Amino acid sequence: NAGYECDLCHDKFSRAYNLKQHMDSDKHNPSFPKLHRCEDCDRRFKRKLDLVRHIESVHKMTKNYSCSMCSNSFARKDTLRR
Numbered sequence: 001n002a003g004y005e006c007d008l009c010h011d012k013f014s015r016a017y018n019l020k021q022h023m024d025s026d027k028h029n030p031s032f033p034k035l036h037r038c039e040d041c042d043r044r045f046k047r048k049l050d051l052v053r054h055i056e057s058v059h060k061m062t063k064n065y066s067c068s069m070c071s072n073s074f075a076r077k078d079t080l081r082r
Contacts (some may be wrong), residue, residue: 002012004019057075067078
């Protein structure tokens with residue numbers, strides 16, 4: 001359910017927090033500190049942990065967290081809890 005849309009590029013997000021992160025990211029903020037770069041897609045992250053999560057969930061599509069109620073799998077534990 002994508003209830004939040006970026007006015008600049010029209011990417012859609014299910015939570016306001018994710019839209020805020022998107023707006024603060026290197027995509028729209030030229031002063032974003034470009035410390036950790038993904039070699040696969042050139043996205044950049046402030047924290048190495050965020051880069052690792054990105055690689056695991058987007059490029060490797062690793063889904064280690066399975067829901068016992070619906071049997072869906074997720075890349076991150078916080079996504080499973082939702």
